[in-house]
Amino acid sequence: xxxxxxILLNLLIEILLIDEDQFKDDYGPxxxxxxxxxxxxxxxxxxxxxxxxxMSPEEMALMDSIGDIKNYLRSGGIDF
Amino acid sequence: xxxxENFLATAKRLHDKxxxxxxxxxxxxxxxxxxxxxRFASLLxxxxxxxxxxxxxxxxxxxxxxxxxxxxxxxxxTLIMVDFRSRPxxxxxxxxNCGAALWVTPVEREEFNSIPGxxxxxxxxxxxxxxxxxxxxxxxxxxxxxMYTSGATGIPKGVRLTHSxxxxxxxxxxxxxxxxxxxRELTTLSLxxxxxxxxxxxxxxxxxxxxxxxxxxxxxxxxxKIPDKKITSFPGxxxxxxxxxxxxxxxxxxNAVGIKYIIxxxxxxAQEYIERILELAPKxxxxxxxxxxxxxxxSYICYNDNPGKLKTVGRPTxxxxxxxxxxxxxxxxxxxxxxxxxxxxxxxxxxxxxxxxFNKGWLKTGxxxxxxxxxxxxxxxxxxxxxxxxxxxxxPMEVEAVLLKHERVKxxxxxxxxxxxxxxxxxxxxxxxxxxxxxxxxxxxxxxxxQLEVYKIPRRIIFIDKIPRTDSGKIKRISLKxxxxx
Numbered sequence: 001x002x003x004x005x006x007i008l009l010n011l012l013i014e015i016l017l018i019d020e021d022q023f024k025d026d027y028g029p030x031x032x033x034x035x036x037x038x039x040x041x042x043x044x045x046x047x048x049x050x051x052x053x054x055m056s057p058e059e060m061a062l063m064d065s066i067g068d069i070k071n072y073l074r075s076g077g078i079d080f
Numbered sequence: 081x082x083x084x085e086n087f088l089a090t091a092k093r094l095h096d097k098x099x100x101x102x103x104x105x106x107x108x109x110x111x112x113x114x115x116x117x118x119r120f121a122s123l124l125x126x127x128x129x130x131x132x133x134x135x136x137x138x139x140x141x142x143x144x145x146x147x148x149x150x151x152x153x154x155x156x157x158t159l160i161m162v163d164f165r166s167r168p169x170x171x172x173x174x175x176x177n178c179g180a181a182l183w184v185t186p187v188e189r190e191e192f193n194s195i196p197g198x199x200x201x202x203x204x205x206x207x208x209x210x211x212x213x214x215x216x217x218x219x220x221x222x223x224x225x226x227m228y229t230s231g232a233t234g235i236p237k238g239v240r241l242t243h244s245x246x247x248x249x250x251x252x253x254x255x256x257x258x259x260x261x262x263x264r265e266l267t268t269l270s271l272x273x274x275x276x277x278x279x280x281x282x283x284x285x286x287x288x289x290x291x292x293x294x295x296x297x298x299x300x301x302x303x304x305k306i307p308d309k310k311i312t313s314f315p316g317x318x319x320x321x322x323x324x325x326x327x328x329x330x331x332x333x334x335n336a337v338g339i340k341y342i343i344x345x346x347x348x349x350a351q352e353y354i355e356r357i358l359e360l361a362p363k364x365x366x367x368x369x370x371x372x373x374x375x376x377x378x379s380y381i382c383y384n385d386n387p388g389k390l391k392t393v394g395r396p397t398x399x400x401x402x403x404x405x406x407x408x409x410x411x412x413x414x415x416x417x418x419x420x421x422x423x424x425x426x427x428x429x430x431x432x433x434x435x436x437x438f439n440k441g442w443l444k445t446g447x448x449x450x451x452x453x454x455x456x457x458x459x460x461x462x463x464x465x466x467x468x469x470x471x472x473x474x475x476p477m478e479v480e481a482v483l484l485k486h487e488r489v490k491x492x493x494x495x496x497x498x499x500x501x502x503x504x505x506x507x508x509x510x511x512x513x514x515x516x517x518x519x520x521x522x523x524x525x526x527x528x529x530x531q532l533e534v535y536k537i538p539r540r541i542i543f544i545d546k547i548p549r550t551d552s553g554k555i556k557r558i559s560l561k562x563x564x565x566x
Binding site for chain 1: 470501502518522525526529534537
């Protein structure tokens, strides 16, 4: 696991209360019961704080999976 | 009527029987307590006290306190009890609010000296003459007590309780708990609150014996008292029993064998602890009741007889009616405000127009609850304490009950705080003896996630040294919200 993946994992553990084995690219709101719209706002704020890459809540709402978050961060030049 | 008349009748019948045994193990018969209380009545009279005057008693649990209590009732006074640990400001508020003529305390305390009307209970009470028996309880004063509510959410209000209210409460408990003159109670409850005090009324009416402790302290010694003193009754609070079961379950199991009944009240008890008491003391009748100072002992349950209803506080006590939300259209299986009527219900608050607290003779408790199809009530919490997360409602107690099951949580409290997205969000305060780090916060939130709906999971957990509580043990949620600046 890359350092940035580790940061994202810790961030999602804190907000979504997931276990490490749920940190899968194809896991999203359907698989993670705590991932609701409110959690999306929290993820957006935490991503900006940790990676310095702003994500609006609207953009976050379009994220359907952990893989989508990674891809979004990659598009901002953050390595995974 | 005057509830102290019951004592007089018992003292006549069982004068040489022990009534009170103090924390120092000194025993007093009914006759001895009668003598001391008559002397205290004379002391009051010598201080210009008349029937109907209001007297504040601020004592720790002690024999002297109950002597002063009885002596004041003998003079047909109205009593106001103030917790001995209260600050001078509270005592002064109560004194001026109710217009008390005197306040009685066991020792002089410098910080209280500026409050007028102090009487220190005399160490040599024997120097006062015994008031003539024919004069005891001879004047008519229906108002027995003014009990000031905790003020957890605002300014304390004085609940007016008549002798008739207290008598109905006493008869109710006696009937369902099947207490009799052979019972011997060990009490650690604060006797300035109605829970403990009502038991004293019962025991002096039936002729039982009460072993008084100042508080729940040195639990092994207390538990040893049960077999040593042949205790048959051990009332307590959920917090007290949690402490006993967490630390001394084996000793409790060994020594509780002779206990006829346990009564718990004051706060909700986690089902896990109810089950443990039933398991550890299977032959002991285990009662829980629900009530407020305004309507004490409104429902009760014996858990031994109702193993499928452990989450409830039982059915209405004899003579009590309880309904949810509306007397005309009471809710069943739906949450609403608990309404109560009955002969034990207060007529209102002292010095306040109380009409808004009643609905056609029913007390609006401010508590939310559910009545099931079988007539069992489940208490859900204070309506004003409800947390509204984006339209979904929960009570702090739901979260607290889960957190308290976690082995690293020693105490906790939950509040709703303003949230721009959801209106309110859930924040819990936790006391732990473990390292209060981020890892523990996540562990506790995950623990909640496994047992609660998502919107009930605390958004934040804040570790603190102590949960602020009122003298009667209620959580001061406003104080916790203030910490968050909300």
